[in-house]
Amino acid sequence: MSDYVVELKGVTKRFPGVVALDNMSLSVKPGEILGLIGENGAGKSTLIKVLTGVYQAEEGKVYVSGTEHHFKNPNDSAAAGIACVYQELNIEKLLSVTDNIFINKWMKKKSGFLDYSAMNARAKEVMESLGIDIDPSKAAGTFGMGVQQMIEIAKAILIDAKMIIMDEPTSSLGEKEVELLMKICRKLKDRGISIVFVSHKLEELFELCDRVTVMRDGEHIWTKEISETDNDDLITAMVGRSMDQLFVKAETTKGECALRVENIKEGGVLHDVSFEAYNGQILGFAGLVGAGRTELMRAIFGADPIDGGKIFINGKEEKIRSPKEAIRKGIAFLTEDRKGQGLVLGQSVQMNLILANLKGFCKGIFIDDKKVRETGEENVKSLRIKTPSQDEIVGQLSGGNQQKVVIGKWINSDANIFIFDEPTRGIDVGAKVEVYNVMNTLTEAGKCVIMISSEMPEILGMSDRVIVMREGRIMATINRGDLKNFNQEDIMKAAWGGKIDE
Structure with missing residues (x-):
């Protein structure tokens, strides 16, 4: 009996001009949650596709419960007990929950017709085992991302998966949905199902995983017990260099006002929003989901019409009715x-x-x-x-x-004014640093940078000033030099509608 439910040994996969996997090894124990991390481009996606039969490796071997397998397609992998919940969910939204769960695994009556009574009952049973009480006959698209993700997990349970790969599973989930997913992962582990948890959010790994494997440039760097490592250790292993500081803020000189917004209104979304952004600085926008930050930037960029207010660029009022006009006026919007x-x-x-x-x-x-x-x-x-x-x-x-x-x-x-909307969402630590370096380079060149971010360390680490929004209104503006208020507690207090002490 093998010590591992799935094991890769010496796997190599090449594409024209690129070695995506180079003598890669991976081992997953029965009933464990293994974290898998690496920079974007490290080979994680290729590794997943080899495990699920989408790609076939040129060299190396894949074992499931000690038996060597050669997956020619995803059906072979599924038959061996390997399932994957991809970051981009494979849900047919117009079909029912039951149809999604039973695609290619239909239950039939003796007459040959589909047995929807039995399938609905089984679908409801599986979803309830995951803590989700819904009517499985309803269209999958009527439910939120959290439920849709559970539908994907239900598919894996239905094939009696020995191991489930979860590829960036929390990237599109809210806080409560993430909590539910963590709970489900622990339940699956208790049932003896192994999970490979791929995430760029290091805090999730420490909360959930038993061990963690680090990849870099298609190679296995190391695998350790999660208790034997820390943030700095993981980051250094991923990027191949020491990173004393994640946020290296460039020292720049505040220039002229590049953008001034006065009393911008958009029906039910934005309420008399006014602010200024300067050349040579990064202006951060913080707030909870639905605060109106993206909507404000879309309005400035001409993507959404406004009901009132004025926009000034370099002191001159401008009428911006479309993104094309915004680009001509020197505004860039990284959506x-x-x-x-x-x-x-x-x-x-x-x-x-x-x-x-x-x-x-x-x-x-x-x-x-x-x-x-x-x-x-x-x-x-x-x-x-x-x-x-x-x-x-x-x-x-x-x-x-x-x-x-x-x-x-x-x-x-x-462009002279760069709007970065969630610039590091869904990318790893090493790529984040390179994005920050670009932002620093822009401000050092005297450009104006506006950054929307839901990551508080990013807001505090990179911003010269922070504007906090709530329900389409500005709640506070805090300068980096304000040691009293430039902190996570006061920013979150303003985001929730509280008044911060000046």
């Missing part, structure tokens, strides 16, 4: 939805890098190929974009590298 709004996923890295300023890359009516390629090479180098080439389809890159392409796109637009 939090990089896949849906920030990139054209089916296009190359090179093409995405010039999208915000096509005119600037033309000679007459034709694209200047030489300038495009030279700029792309410069962007890839300066932003450390991990890609086989500029011609790689951007949708094939890791999340962190996709984010760097979005940043490069806006740097190439010659």
